[in-house]
Structure formats: C-alpha cells, structure tokens
C-alpha cells in the first residue's frame with residue numbers, strides 16, 4: 111500500500127468525516143478536506159496543523175457541478191476518495207416533503223456519483239486508486255421514518271457495487287463502509303412528533319465517530335496488496 115496516500119474526503123466539516131480526516135492525517139496521509147462550511151474546515155485545518163499534520167481544504171456544495179470541477183482541479187492526483195458527505199431527514203414516508211427527499215437523493219446519490227466520476231478519471235489514467243463509499247446499514251434494510259434516506263443509501267450502494275465490477279479490473283479498489291447508528295448532527299434535523307417519540311424509545315447504544323473513523327481508516331490504509339476489503343458493516347451492539 112502507499113505510505114502517504116493523498117486522500118480527498120467529503121463531509122469533513124463534522125461528524126464521521128471530520129474524525130476520519132483527523133485519524134488519517136495523524137497516519138501521515140495527505141488530506142484534502144471538503145464540505146460547505148468553510149469555518150468548520152478552517153477549524154479542522156488548525157487542529158491538524160497543531161498536530162503537525164497540515165491539510166488542504168476547499169469549501170463548497172457538492173450539488174454544484176462547477177464546485178465538483180473546481181474541487182477535482184484543486185485536489186490533483188487523488189489516491190483515495192472517501193465519499194462521506196450525506197444528509198438525512200426523518201419523516202413518515204407519506205409525509206416526507208419533496209424538498210427533503212430530493213435533497214437526500216441529490217447529495218447522497220447524484221453528487222456522490224458526480225464527484226466519483228470526476229475523480230476516478232485520474233485514477234483510471236494512473237491505473238490505480240481507491241474509492242471508499244460511506245453508506246449505512248440502511249443500504250440493505252429499512253427503518254421506520256427513514257424510508258427515503260434508506261432508499262438513497264440502497265441506491266449509492268448499488269452504484270458502489272457497479273463501480274467495483276467495472277473499475278476493479280482496471281486497478282481501482284472500491285470499498286463500502288456501512289455504519290449503524292452514530293449520534294452526529296445528521297440526526298438532529300427532526301421535529302416530527304412520531305420521530306421524536308421513536309427516538310425517545312431508542313434502546314441502541316450508538317457507535318462513536320471514532321469507531322467509524324477508525325474503521326474507514328483501516329479500509330483506506332490496510333488493503334492487502336492482492337485483495338480488497340469490499341464491504342464492512344459496522345453495527346452497534348444490541349442491548
């Protein structure tokens with residue numbers, strides 16, 4: 111494996127992505143971090159610099175094709191792309207609003223595909239690279255009030271498996287990391303009473319962002335020379 115890979119990570123301003131950027135920076139990866147919040151990226155950058163691991167950041171919206179082009183140019187040669195950015199709105203399936211389900215498909219599926227298409231071109235030209243997709247346990251099952259989110263994660267998981275079929279023979283690894291429940295900002299965007307009542311009944315003890323970040327870092331840094339970690343599902347213990 112490459113000793114100091116260049117890693118482009120999306121959704122690095124918060125939660126799992128931020129924690130993953132920190133773990134990989136400390137493992138001497140060259141990090142390019144992106145998200146919409148420039149302020150949060152500057153904070154991450156300062157924290158990495160204090161650890162003696164400078165990173166590069168570029169803020170923008172992955173739903174903007176001009177930004178995807180700019181990010182691709184800014185990033186240059188990327189060894190590992192970690193597609194982590196995502197959004198989630200919980201609501202009963204009959205009540206979820208078009209703005210919300212469209213936003214989930216736009217960010218979780220179409221923007222992820224568009225960035226992957228852009229970055230994978232360079233990987234194909236070099237005959238090597240690694241795409242890591244952060245999906246969810248909701249990529250294989252469905253949960254109450256999360257139907258549209260789970261559908262978006264099923265979709266990006268299907269795209270991930272298609273990418274693997276087409277790109278692995280050309281030297282590009284394609285891995286899917288599917289975590290279960292983690293208490294991050296993504297879950298805070300809820301005010302529907304049924305959703306809040308269900309959350310109050312929750313028994314699962316969530317994973318931590320460190321659990322997920324360390325798993326993603328393992329997938330990024332520990333691939334066998336003649337094999338590939340295709341899929342990891344990381345589930346919280348059942349209590």
Ligand SMILES: NC(=O)c1ccc[n+]([C@@H]2O[C@H](COP(=O)([O-])OP(=O)(O)OC[C@H]3O[C@@H](n4cnc5c(N)ncnc54)[C@H](OP(=O)(O)O)[C@@H]3O)[C@@H](O)[C@H]2O)c1
Pocket residue numbers: 120121122123124125126127144145146147148150170171172173194195196197198217244245246247288289290291292293294295296297
């Ligand atoms: N938390 C969980 O329980 C859980 C479980 C399984 C899978 N996941 C997946 O893990 C990934 C990270 O989630 P998280 O829990 O860490 O959530 P989070 O704390 O809300 O972080 C989401 C990240 O995505 C970025 N983002 C969202 N929309 C964007 C856009 N249009 N353009 C660019 N960046 C965008 C956000 O940054 P800005 O707001 O600054 O743009 C933020 O950095 C997601 O794909 C999520 O579906 C989460």
